[in-house]
Amino acid sequence: EKQKLKRLKTTRATTLDGTEVELHANIELPEDIADVKANGATGIGLFRSEFLFLNRRDLPGEEEQFLAYRKVAEEMHGFPVTIRTLDLGADKQLFGSENTSANPALGLRAIRLCLAEPQLFHAQLRAILRASHYGKIKLLIPMLSSLTELNQACHLLAHAKQSLDDENIPYDANMPLGGMIEIPAAALAAHIFAKHLDFLSIGTNDLIQYTLAIDRTDDSVAHLYDPLHPSVLQLISYAIKSADKAGIPVSVCGEMAGDVRLTRLLLGLGLRQFSMHPAHLLAVKQQILRTNLPELPSLVNRMLKTEEPERMHMHLARLNS
Ligand code: PEP
Numbered sequence: 173e174k175q176k177l178k179r180l181k182t183t184r185a186t187t188l189d190g191t192e193v194e195l196h197a198n199i200e201l202p203e204d205i206a207d208v209k210a211n212g213a214t215g216i217g218l219f220r221s222e223f224l225f226l227n228r229r230d231l232p233g234e235e236e237q238f239l240a241y242r243k244v245a246e247e248m249h250g251f252p253v254t255i256r257t258l259d260l261g262a263d264k265q266l267f268g269s270e271n272t273s274a275n276p277a278l279g280l281r282a283i284r285l286c287l288a289e290p291q292l293f294h295a296q297l298r299a300i301l302r303a304s305h306y307g308k309i310k311l312l313i314p315m316l317s318s319l320t321e322l323n324q325a326c327h328l329l330a331h332a333k334q335s336l337d338d339e340n341i342p343y344d345a346n347m348p349l350g351g352m353i354e355i356p357a358a359a360l361a362a363h364i365f366a367k368h369l370d371f372l373s374i375g376t377n378d379l380i381q382y383t384l385a386i387d388r389t390d391d392s393v394a395h396l397y398d399p400l401h402p403s404v405l406q407l408i409s410y411a412i413k414s415a416d417k418a419g420i421p422v423s424v425c426g427e428m429a430g431d432v433r434l435t436r437l438l439l440g441l442g443l444r445q446f447s448m449h450p451a452h453l454l455a456v457k458q459q460i461l462r463t464n465l466p467e468l469p470s471l472v473n474r475m476l477k478t479e480e481p482e483r484m485h486m487h488l489a490r491l492n493s
């Protein structure tokens with residue numbers, strides 16, 4: 173079976189009715205690129221840049237970050253590379269900084285932390301912008317909850333661009349800017365974010381955590397963590413529809429995107445771009461190759477309206493049969 177999957181590496185991810193689907197990979201460090209290529213991804217949908225900052229005593233400055241981002245951009249040879257700005261805090265703490273917040277997942281993390289530490293953010297933005305001259309880089313902001321945060325981030329991005337202009341350092345002036353939809357408030361406001369961004373990326377790991385109030389790192393409630401909860405599906409559906417309406421691309425980059433049992437469900441919700449751990453990519457591609465899109469909407473719409481969890485699993489089984 174593994175050998176069979178390997179043969180799909182260069183096959184395009186197209187459904188039986190001829191619809192193209194984009195399959196991208198998630199990475200944590202530049203050395204993950206080998207795995208990305210071995211599995212035939214046509215882009216990086218999520219580069220979790222905070223991993224450059226973890227498991228070390230010092231922090232990488234602008235130059236070290238620039239070299240890492242440039243390496244990924246160059247090695248992907250023109251395929252898109254989506255770099256997410258720092259998602260530190262909560263379960264990803266810097267060395268030596270302990271968590272003093274009673275609810276770290278609701279605390280100063282990701283874009284909130286970056287807006288509170290503008291110098292840290294400035295160095296990263298400059299590094300990403302500089303790397304954008306060497307490949308096709310897209311910038312992704314994590315954990316947006318309000319437009320105010322996006323406006324502040326845009327202001328700092330403009331400031332970083334200005335500083336590069338002043339030094340005559342080249343960058344891609346048209347680098348696309350996207351936002352992660354991973355807080356329920358952002359999903360419900362997806363139509364607003366879609367007006368101000370070039371693309372959306374749905375982070376289902378956090379979206380499920382915050383929608384269901386289930387700590388994703390707490391084993392004692394892991395059995396309640398349910399990607400098929402109707403409220404979760406409604407939020408994903410709304411985010412996809414909002415992006416479609418605004419005419420911008422949307423992807424899912426949480427674990428749901430790499431779960432082959434959920435591929436048809438996501439396709440039926442209108443998703444055409446997936447980003448996942450490279451190890452799952454070929455199995456998801458195989459499922460896409462076996463799928464006839466026109467058959468999906470009626471069953472998926474029934475799932476969106478389902479009230480009983482048992483029925484949800486029955487519908488899912490039918491969708492996958
Ligand atoms: C997510 O929340 O789904 C996501 C992709 O981000 P992370 O898992 O890094 O929080």
Ligand code: MG
Pocket residue numbers: 354375377378
């Ligand atoms: Mg997340």
